[in-house]
Amino acid sequence: MSVPILTTKHMAMPALGLGTWPMKGAECQAAVESALGLGYRHIDTAEMYGNEDAVGAALAAADVPRGEIFLTTKIWWDKPDGPSFRAGFEQSLQRLRQPYVNLLLIHWPSPQLDLPSVLTEMARLQEAGLARAVGVSNFPPGLLKQALAHKIAELSCIQVEQHAMLGQDRILALAGEAGMVTTSYTPLGKGEMLEDEVITGIADRLDATPAQVALAWLLAKPMVAAIPKAQGPERQRENLGAAEIQLSEADIAAIDALPKNRRFVNPSFAPDWAA
Structure with missing residues (x-):
């Protein structure tokens, strides 16, 4: 692929990666080994996932x-200043058994976040x-x-919830101007994309799966990557196949026209998304 x-x-960054939340332990290790064996070369984890040791293994x-x-x-939001952020990251490297990571992210903004310090x-x-x-x-x-605007660290990426039912136009515009990947x-919107009639209709016509169509819609955007979680080899192979799907302009327009207001990840500590 x-x-x-x-x-x-x-x-x-490979535009298609493996998300590992909420897999842990031997299950997570097996999933990452399987993905690498199938050709995945982009693995996403986080301190909060509790699986960095399994990813490292x-x-x-x-x-x-x-x-x-x-x-x-990604480093969790309870480390809102530079010293605690660094200490957390050093522990992540130890769990991952790595001398470096390719990309390090602030996982969530905290109300106490000292942004310049971090x-x-x-x-x-x-x-x-x-x-x-x-x-x-x-x-x-x-x-x-x-x-x-701080111009302290050159930011290469922003990771956000995004799928065919949640638009992120303002983020995409800002990231695009800054030369960042989103x-x-x-x-796949917790599987909701797989039931949508527009997406399933396109999938039937292209002899693809709904998941492949939903992912291909994202990958058709400039500087956009996707990290679907998939535990078993069959689903991993299916998701990887999205890279081969070519959507027409009409297909993309039909998915663009779907409502874009469904957010599936909105914890109590989430920021004001409209800010």
Whole structure:
């Protein structure tokens, strides 16, 4: 499968990756090993997932050179300043058994977030080669704008919930202007995309699956990556096949026309998404 590579100044990210939440332990390790065996080269994890050790074990066991793997991790929102953020990341590296990650993200913005302090630390980690690229996750547009305006760390990526039923036009516009990748998590909307009549109709016509169509719609956007979670080899192979699906302009327009207001990830500590 030829997965497109999205390139910024600091990274070359395969546009389709494996999300690992909420897998843990042996189940997670087996899933990551399976994905790498099938040709995935982009693995996404996070401190909060409690599976960095399993991801690290899979990377150690896999017969794939580290230089070919794009590894992302994220530091939890209870580390809202530079020193605590760095300490958390150093523990992540230990669990992952890695000398570096390809991309390091702030997982969620905290009300206590000292953004300049964390960005300064991220810039230092990047300069030291411990994080090849840095970015943010779950930032609403206003906060992303602030982070970019500080000009402290060069941000390469923002990770947000995005799928055929949740538009992120403001984020995509800001990220595009800044030369950043937007990574879409929950790209199948907790499975809701697979039941939509527009998506299933396109899938039937293309002899594809609804999941492949929903993912192909995201991948057709410039500088957009997707990280669907898939535990078993069959589903992993299916998702990887999305990279081969060519949607017509009419297909894309039909999916674009679906309502874009369904958010599936909205915890109590989420920021004001409209900000």
